[in-house]
Amino acid sequence: MSEEATLTIKKDTLWKYSTFLLLALLIVGAFVFFLGGNNNPTTGNVVANNPQPTGAPSQPSQVTASVDDDPVLGDKNAPVTIIEFSDYQCPFCRKFWTETFNQIKKDYIDTGKVKFVYRDFPLSSIHPAAESAAEAANCVREKGGDEAYYKMHDKIFQEGNKLDGGDPITGPVRGTAQFGATELKKWAKDLGYDISSCLDSGKYANEVQKDESDGAAAGIQGTPGFFINGKPLSGAQPFAAFKQVIDAELAA
Amino acid sequence: MEWKQMFSTWKKIFTNWKYLVVTVIIAIIFYSINVLVSSWSSLKGFFPTLGFFQTIKFFFILFFWFKETIMFHSFISLIVISILFGALFSLVGYKVRIGQGTGGKKIGLFGGIGLFLAAFAPGCAACGVGLASVFGIGAGALFFLPYDGFELSIASIGILSFTIVTVTKNMYVCKLKNLNNGRMY
Numbered sequence: 001m002s003e004e005a006t007l008t009i010k011k012d013t014l015w016k017y018s019t020f021l022l023l024a025l026l027i028v029g030a031f032v033f034f035l036g037g038n039n040n041p042t043t044g045n046v047v048a049n050n051p052q053p054t055g056a057p058s059q060p061s062q063v064t065a066s067v068d069d070d071p072v073l074g075d076k077n078a079p080v081t082i083i084e085f086s087d088y089q090c091p092f093c094r095k096f097w098t099e100t101f102n103q104i105k106k107d108y109i110d111t112g113k114v115k116f117v118y119r120d121f122p123l124s125s126i127h128p129a130a131e132s133a134a135e136a137a138n139c140v141r142e143k144g145g146d147e148a149y150y151k152m153h154d155k156i157f158q159e160g161n162k163l164d165g166g167d168p169i170t171g172p173v174r175g176t177a178q179f180g181a182t183e184l185k186k187w188a189k190d191l192g193y194d195i196s197s198c199l200d201s202g203k204y205a206n207e208v209q210k211d212e213s214d215g216a217a218a219g220i221q222g223t224p225g226f227f228i229n230g231k232p233l234s235g236a237q238p239f240a241a242f243k244q245v246i247d248a249e250l251a252a
Numbered sequence: 253m254e255w256k257q258m259f260s261t262w263k264k265i266f267t268n269w270k271y272l273v274v275t276v277i278i279a280i281i282f283y284s285i286n287v288l289v290s291s292w293s294s295l296k297g298f299f300p301t302l303g304f305f306q307t308i309k310f311f312f313i314l315f316f317w318f319k320e321t322i323m324f325h326s327f328i329s330l331i332v333i334s335i336l337f338g339a340l341f342s343l344v345g346y347k348v349r350i351g352q353g354t355g356g357k358k359i360g361l362f363g364g365i366g367l368f369l370a371a372f373a374p375g376c377a378a379c380g381v382g383l384a385s386v387f388g389i390g391a392g393a394l395f396f397l398p399y400d401g402f403e404l405s406i407a408s409i410g411i412l413s414f415t416i417v418t419v420t421k422n423m424y425v426c427k428l429k430n431l432n433n434g435r436m437y
Binding site: 092095219231232233234235236237238240241244245248249252 | 291294298301302306313320321
């Protein structure tokens with residue numbers, strides 16, 4: 001006769017459950033500790049290598065993500081600062097740009113209420129063109145300043161939407177768009193900038209890596225990740241979510 | 253118990269509106285906990301600025317938009333796990349109700365494992381959703397798994413399904429179990 005492993009939750013059996021759960025946690029924890037790697041000594045969070053573009057990383061509630069020397073869109077004295085850590089090849093970042101960013105720009109950035117700062121967080125392990133794209137945008141910035149940077153920023157996402165089979169402005173976003181250095185150079189040329197030598201030299205590789213390190217130190221675990229006046233918001237959230245927190249920050 | 257009998261049992265239980273409502277409520281609670289866990293840092297961060305009621309409103313925005321912020325397969329697995337969790341909860345409730353004298357809930361070892369996995373990495377382990385993120389195990393931590401932790405979700409679906417079948421099979425059976433050192437539970 002087979003003996004069934006059914007447990008009645010009494011005190012003693014509760015201990016068995018607890019022990020099992022604890023053991024499982026310890027095993028997973030040990031596995032992660034030894035194999036997960038890339039632990040962040042500043043925050044204690046494990047930072048993405050990163051597997052998936054996502055909207056659900058956990059972050060500390062108050063962090064120190066700075067504007068650094070990165071491109072600013074909008075009034076530099078605006079009362080609210082949005083810092084986005086993003087990856088040009090990440091579909092969720094493109095989704096944010098397609099569905100939310102333009103509305104934020106129209107209602108808050110263009111009206112001087114918000115300044116927006118784009119910082120790079122390329123997830124190179126799954127998005128091989130992300131780092132090149134980040135460098136390409138910086139190369140364009142070198143030639144034409146922040147305004148040119150954001151033209152290239154928009155261009156990359158627009159072209160991503162086209163490669164994804166959608167409308168450049170409205171999408172929809174279906175998946176990861178595949179492109180490379182050749183396309184990036186062409187897109188920059190379409191805007192009037194020759195970035196071939198700059199991109200080939202890897203001149204801005206360190207700048208991009210610094211952004212990534214800063215993002216990791218601030219607790220970014222996936223893209224897009226935002227800090228609105230220093231408070232974290234993760235993922236390709238709708239305009240309604242941004243509106244609510246921006247309005248609250250403006251009223252504070 | 254044959255499959256036909258099991259379906260008959262499920263039909264009997266889930267056509268009772270009380271158990272159906274419990275299933276739906278538990279499924280929604282489970283889903284909400286996932287949203288809460290994954291959005292906790294944002295909710296906590298903005299709470300001082302938003303205040304209580306605005307934070308609740310903010311949570312609902314994140315709740316309804318949650319599917320847009322995770323991979324489609326992750327969302328589907330989260331929904332499936334939430335429903336299975338709710339169904340198992342109802343089944344256990346029904347079993348406790350009819351099992352007079354059992355003196356407690358019975359979900360079995362597999363149920364415990366399934367619920368643990370479901371809670372640990374329910375919809376999108378790779379996104380740091382679930383208890384994984386509570387323990388500070390984020391997206392990168394499960395990257396070493398071939399499917400970025402999605403396999404944990406599949407495992408929890410399998411185990412929860414198995415548990416539901418087992419609980420249903422034993423629904424109307426009184427058994428002597430775990431004869432251990434002469435003790436009978």
